[in-house]
Amino acid sequence: MFGVRSRGITFGPWKHQGDHPWMNHPPIYLPVGKKLFTLSTASFEMLSLEHIIYPPASYCSMDRSLRWSWEQLRRQPFKVDDVASYTLHADKRTFLISTRTDAAAATFAFDTKALSWKLLGNWALPFAGRGHFVPHLRAFVGLSKDPDTLGQLYSCDVPSFDDAGDGQCPAPASRVCNEKLFSDNPAERHVSATLVDMRCDGEFCLVERVFVAADQALVEEGDARLPGRCFYRVATFFLTYGMNGDLTTRKSRQVQYYQVPEATSKLFLAEDPVAFWM
Structure with missing residues (x-):
């Protein structure tokens, strides 16, 4: 971990990813606050900073320190190779991850506090790769990699799933930017x-x-x-x-x-x- 202010490097614990760390898909890194979630073909893990209290050196003194540690989480209900897009929800605690295959599409939500997955619906976010929430647009924004809209941007409304007991919700409305941002x-x-x-x-x-x-x-x-x-x-x-x-x-x-x-x-x-x- 590189500190942009101190210009120093902090070494944390090595992430265990099995004998073939990347296999067919590089890890997806999902930061939230002081936690980092990594989604790879071999595992789903969380890196967090926790307080460690050591036994007191004397009756009136106590040595306290911080330590980075990895925690193995319950595996995701999809194949990482099928991930097409992902973004952090406006609530800043939930990740949305969309998958696409030749046969179907689906979007899942991961609650970073409850550490639980749920299926939102059989639809996918319209952009490719990482999306970004823009407060004044009240929408997610991301790049398109489809041949027909290559170099253009998609915006996507924030799906409402808080009141859905089973986690299901309709596909949010989306718009495409008619301007091509790649070099012409x-x-x-x-x-x-x-x-x-x-x-x-x-x-x-x-x-x-x-x-x-x-x-x-x-x-x-x-x-x-x-x-x-x-x-x-x-x-x-x-x-x-x-x-x-x-x-x-x-x-x-x-x-x-x-x-x-x-x-x-x-x-x-x-x-x-x-x-x-x-």
Whole structure:
């Protein structure tokens, strides 16, 4: 664990994931408060910070300290390989996880206080990967990876399941942003992308990897001309609803390019960028 203020590293206990830690799917990390939930093919675990009280050294003194520890939780009622999207609910204690297979879709809720799963319904959140709750939109927002809407954003209303005794609720209404946020430069080929919530109630950063072949047009950044290679296209924007209720950035996008180090492996480039905003 890296402290962004202290610039120091804290070592915690190693997470047990069996003989094949990632198998076919990398772990999904779900942070809530001072707890971190990890969902992998081998296990479902919770990392938490707990107080440890040691025996008193004397009659009037007591040594107290904190310790990080892992706890094995009850396995999820679905295959991790089938996970299509996930997000933290507006209540900041419940995770929503959607699965998709060729035959069906389903969305499950996990209560991080009761440590229990329940099925919400046979529907899936409309975006792909991690979604983000935007308070002023009162909706979840996430990227689409469907070929017809690639590079566009989906917003999805918060499902109401508090009063449903069996946990079932109808699929929430969703909207799609008609603006394509990926690069529209014909010389740039899209590789992968990650949407990052900047925690400013609607402000986002889209980190996109693009590739430009050496024999194609070069990309300009100010007066410097970047050679044909992989680089990051970083776009920041603010989301709101337009007059007709559609999701829009209202021309708030600002774009910068950053070169990807030449030593970066092809395997790393094939995955979605790992990016954080703190």
